[in-house]
Amino acid sequence: MKSIVAIILTALLALLGGIYLQWWSVALAAFIIATLVPQKGGRAFLSGFLGVFLLWGIIAWWIDMKNEGILAKKIAAVLPLGGNEYLLILVTALIGGLVAGFAALSGSFLRASKS
Amino acid sequence: MRIAPFIVSAVVTAGLVFALNKKWGSVPPMGKFLSPQQGFWQNAEATDYDFSNDIKLSGLKGKVEVYFDERLVPHIFADNDDDLYFAQGYIHAKFRLWQMEFQTFAAAGRISEHLGNDPRFIHYDRETRRLGMGFAAERALKEMESDPVSKSGCDAYTAGVNAYIHSLTYATMPLEYKLLDYQPEEWSNLKIALFLKQMSRTLAGFETDLANTNMKSVFSFDEFMQLNKQIPDSLVPIVPKGTKFDPPGIVPVKPATADSLYFLNKDILGDVTETGMPNPNNGSNNWAVAGKKTKSGSPILCNDPHLELTFPSIWYEMQLNSPTVNVYGASFPGSPNVIIGFNDSIAFGFTNAERDVKDYYEIKFKDDSKQEYWFNGKWEKTNLRVEEIKVKGGNTVYDTVAYTVFGPVMYDKSFATDLSKGKAIACRWSAHDPSNEGLMWFNLDRAKNYDDYYKAIQVFQCPGQNMLFASKDGNIAIWQQAKFPARWYGQGLFVMPGEDSSYMWQGFIPQKENPHVMNPESGFIESSNQRPVDSTYPYFIPGNYITMRGITISRKLSGMEQITAQDMMKLQYDYFNSFAEDARPLMLKYIKENELNDSGKKYLGMVKNWDLEAGPNSTGQTVFTTWWDSLMVVVYQDELDRVKPAGLMPESLTLLEALLKDSAYQYVDNINTPKKETLYDDMAEAFNKALPVLEQEDKEGKLEWTKHEDPTIYHLLKTITAFARQHIPVGGDGNIINATTHTHGPSWRMIVQLTSNTEAYGVFPGGESGNPGSRFYDNFVEKWAHGEYYKLWMMKRSEANDTRVQWTLNLSN
Numbered sequence: 001m002k003s004i005v006a007i008i009l010t011a012l013l014a015l016l017g018g019i020y021l022q023w024w025s026v027a028l029a030a031f032i033i034a035t036l037v038p039q040k041g042g043r044a045f046l047s048g049f050l051g052v053f054l055l056w057g058i059i060a061w062w063i064d065m066k067n068e069g070i071l072a073k074k075i076a077a078v079l080p081l082g083g084n085e086y087l088l089i090l091v092t093a094l095i096g097g098l099v100a101g102f103a104a105l106s107g108s109f110l111r112a113s114k115s
Numbered sequence: 116m117r118i119a120p121f122i123v124s125a126v127v128t129a130g131l132v133f134a135l136n137k138k139w140g141s142v143p144p145m146g147k148f149l150s151p152q153q154g155f156w157q158n159a160e161a162t163d164y165d166f167s168n169d170i171k172l173s174g175l176k177g178k179v180e181v182y183f184d185e186r187l188v189p190h191i192f193a194d195n196d197d198d199l200y201f202a203q204g205y206i207h208a209k210f211r212l213w214q215m216e217f218q219t220f221a222a223a224g225r226i227s228e229h230l231g232n233d234p235r236f237i238h239y240d241r242e243t244r245r246l247g248m249g250f251a252a253e254r255a256l257k258e259m260e261s262d263p264v265s266k267s268g269c270d271a272y273t274a275g276v277n278a279y280i281h282s283l284t285y286a287t288m289p290l291e292y293k294l295l296d297y298q299p300e301e302w303s304n305l306k307i308a309l310f311l312k313q314m315s316r317t318l319a320g321f322e323t324d325l326a327n328t329n330m331k332s333v334f335s336f337d338e339f340m341q342l343n344k345q346i347p348d349s350l351v352p353i354v355p356k357g358t359k360f361d362p363p364g365i366v367p368v369k370p371a372t373a374d375s376l377y378f379l380n381k382d383i384l385g386d387v388t389e390t391g392m393p394n395p396n397n398g399s400n401n402w403a404v405a406g407k408k409t410k411s412g413s414p415i416l417c418n419d420p421h422l423e424l425t426f427p428s429i430w431y432e433m434q435l436n437s438p439t440v441n442v443y444g445a446s447f448p449g450s451p452n453v454i455i456g457f458n459d460s461i462a463f464g465f466t467n468a469e470r471d472v473k474d475y476y477e478i479k480f481k482d483d484s485k486q487e488y489w490f491n492g493k494w495e496k497t498n499l500r501v502e503e504i505k506v507k508g509g510n511t512v513y514d515t516v517a518y519t520v521f522g523p524v525m526y527d528k529s530f531a532t533d534l535s536k537g538k539a540i541a542c543r544w545s546a547h548d549p550s551n552e553g554l555m556w557f558n559l560d561r562a563k564n565y566d567d568y569y570k571a572i573q574v575f576q577c578p579g580q581n582m583l584f585a586s587k588d589g590n591i592a593i594w595q596q597a598k599f600p601a602r603w604y605g606q607g608l609f610v611m612p613g614e615d616s617s618y619m620w621q622g623f624i625p626q627k628e629n630p631h632v633m634n635p636e637s638g639f640i641e642s643s644n645q646r647p648v649d650s651t652y653p654y655f656i657p658g659n660y661i662t663m664r665g666i667t668i669s670r671k672l673s674g675m676e677q678i679t680a681q682d683m684m685k686l687q688y689d690y691f692n693s694f695a696e697d698a699r700p701l702m703l704k705y706i707k708e709n710e711l712n713d714s715g716k717k718y719l720g721m722v723k724n725w726d727l728e729a730g731p732n733s734t735g736q737t738v739f740t741t742w743w744d745s746l747m748v749v750v751y752q753d754e755l756d757r758v759k760p761a762g763l764m765p766e767s768l769t770l771l772e773a774l775l776k777d778s779a780y781q782y783v784d785n786i787n788t789p790k791k792e793t794l795y796d797d798m799a800e801a802f803n804k805a806l807p808v809l810e811q812e813d814k815e816g817k818l819e820w821t822k823h824e825d826p827t828i829y830h831l832l833k834t835i836t837a838f839a840r841q842h843i844p845v846g847g848d849g850n851i852i853n854a855t856t857h858t859h860g861p862s863w864r865m866i867v868q869l870t871s872n873t874e875a876y877g878v879f880p881g882g883e884s885g886n887p888g889s890r891f892y893d894n895f896v897e898k899w900a901h902g903e904y905y906k907l908w909m910m911k912r913s914e915a916n917d918t919r920v921q922w923t924l925n926l927s928n
Binding site: 022056060064092105 | 151835
């Protein structure tokens with residue numbers, strides 16, 4: 001239950017950060033939520049990861065759908081991911097998730113070290 | 116004791132963020148780039164994106180309405196000219212900012228600053244600066260800003276571009292900035308000047324003087340002139356043959372030392388070539404037919420400039436309307452006004468004059484400091500300009516360029532290490548002279564008749580253009596306009612002595628003596644990069660002329676009556692190969708079919724049975740071209756190999772016309788064999804050399820002309836092929852009306868019928884948006900490839916509710 005709350009809060013805060021701050025605010029969001037919602041290290045990592053993984057994945061997927069894949073196919077050829085737009089959405093979500101996961105882990109360690 | 120894991124994990128997080136926020140080699144900063152709220156995903160424009168908006172811009176005086184039609188072409192309505200150009204700058208930037216800035220970086224020799232530490236980029240930047248591009252733009256800027264009309268137009272345009280730049284965030288920035296990881300800088304009037312100078316480089320930057328000089332070390336002047344024939348027998352000039360020219364207003368005098376120091380000077384120059392030299396395929400067609408030849412009884416004007424085809428396109432289609440102007444056509448993102456188009460009274464178009472306006476002089480420096488050079492019997496001071504070339508990921512490169520009375524010393528020991536005997540070569544280029552070309556377009560967009568047009572073009576100095584005009588009051592006219600040096604015979608074909616003033620340009624051809632035609636008997640005017648006049652023109656006018664398209668166009672137009680706009684569309688797309696029509700009988704005459712094997716007979720058959728159309732599926736065109744190119748090498752290469760470091764291949768037409776006159780042409784013999792070869796021998800050798808190439812292409816399925824040529828529109832960042840359109844199924848060639856090659860072709864096709872209600876058509880191979888993530892990025896390509904057109908809509912302000920208006924952008928202060 002706590003984890004679900006953490007995932008949702010992380011996603012919401014990261015969404016807000018994405019509007020006003022730079023991309024790395026996802027780390028900030030995951031970190032803050034992890035210091036507020038008590039979770040063990042592994043769980044904290046997972047909720048941070050999933051919060052941003054889902055957020056980035058869903059936004060990228062939505063944009064891609066509205067764009068009918070025009071740009072994602074091209075970027076997926078440049079990066080190179082064989083021109084596969086869905087792979088690009090996955091990589092996007094993974095990168096965001098990874099940063100957030102480590103940030104959340106740090107947050108939970110900090111919380112633990114204080115208590 | 117949980118502090119240690121915290122530190123470890125925090126360091127990992129910070130490291131990850133750092134690594135993903137940084138560009139690694141050519142890999143963009145992945146975190147930043149992939150972030151869906153800010154990175155490239157933000158450039159993926161929804162296919163139903165709503166371009167309508169109301170925007171406040173403090174630089175405007177009043178209100179501007181921008182109506183976008185279904186093709187995203189903007190129709191801009193402003194209450195005054197300043198607001199009009201402000202809005203044009205804003206709209207150009209909104210759809211083409213990265214391209215505008217990148218092109219001016221290229222013009223200024225600043226590509227290393229953003230593309231990175233690569234010797235090729237640094238060489239390009241040094242060469243660009245040594246050619247004096249920055250110097251030329253600064254002089255043009257001064258001229259431009261001294262004219263109040265130009266200044267206020269450019270100031271407003273620049274303010275509009277900057278208003279857009281200031282509105283950007285990382286999320287809204289054009290994609291290329293994100294890929295290359297840099298940010299746009301302030302726009303300025305200097306950048307407008309740089310853009311126009313880049314056009315001069317593209318269109319008036321081609322010559323072969325350095326290679327010619329090496330040729331002269333082996334060939335006599337007469338031989339050289341035969342190999343570089345100035346006036347082809349088959350030439351159909353722009354000014355009809357037989358037109359009487361006035362006696363010359365200026366007669367340049369050949370220096371007394373010309374024979375000994377210039378024509379007979381056998382000194383080789385060494386291995387120097389300008390790598391940024393424009394492609395000689397930068398040609399164009401334009402023609403106008405008078406009312407007496409058209410079905411409507413009104414003139415029709417047509418234009419298709421052939422340039423490198425790129426994404427984003429060099430052209431941006433738009434309508435500009437203010438109380439002083441109502442014009443529609445193709446504009447240059449990076450410069451105000453409409454460049455090729457029409458207003459309510461006239462239409463105008465351009466082709467390149469191809470005249471040589473760039474010469475070189477050998478300079479003697481006193482020493483390596485380059486501070487003094489020998490001129491008119493004494494040591495003169497140079498102006499030293501230190502060029503500072505910033506390099507992304509590398510040290511700044513400083514390059515000292517000496518400016519002489521001729522111009523910048525482009526080549527010296529510090530730049531061209533292969534120059535023989537430590538020579539130094541200065542460049543004299545008419546693009547260096549102060550001028551204000553932009554003003555011409557300001558006035559042309561507003562011209563109502565021939566007199567307005569004639570007055571408008573007077574300010575234009577470089578690059579030389581064939582300026583075609585047609586008006587609703589029934590006139591058609593053309594002027595080849597620019598400031599052209601008056602040369603003595605042979606002047607400027609080779610590097611000239613620069614130790615005194617005797618070899619300098621002595622003056623310019625008076626403007627009124629420039630080639631021109633008005634309402635000719637024939638009922639049509641055409642120009643397509645050919646020599647503009649026949650041999651009776653009283654000046655020596657070398658150039659990089661292209662002859663064949665002019666022949667085809669004038670022949671086709673002569674035979675046409677009751678012409679409609681649809682006929683003109685067919686003509687712009689025409690694939691007929693006039694060169695092959697003349698060359699094929701000769702080739703078939705001198706090839707002995709019975710000596711060929713079965714494979715040879717098969718390919719020969721393709722030439723024999725060919726309909727002379729260079730369409731996309733033509734195999735005859737491929738076999739013919741491969742065979743002819745092989746013949747050029749067989750005939751000339753043995754002699755050219757004597758030139759060190761390399762000889763210069765003559766034009767195909769030179770060989771054809773020589774062989775048509777005399778099959779025992781002196782170069783037919785291979786000087787490396789004891790045997791005296793005949794044209795039969797050369798033709799067979801050429802065919803046999805071409806044969807394995809053709810067999811190989813056939814095996815790879817590339818015998819069809821379009822597969823052989825593979826027409827491609829590259830993005831300006833050539834290496835990103837994902838942004839390109841490859842394998843476009845069109846035919847054509849540089850000497851064919853539809854002049855499409857691998858990377859070049861008709862960059863804007865326009866047809867304007869000047870009936871009381873103008874009927875205009877146009878298309879360009881691209882789209883209005885420069886964003887690879889927009890559906891408007893390349894949506895015109897299909898139509899262009901198939902020779903189809905869009906009807907061009909000269910909108911009235913009262914038509915704001917027309918169904919063609921899809922979006923409205925209101926700009927106000």
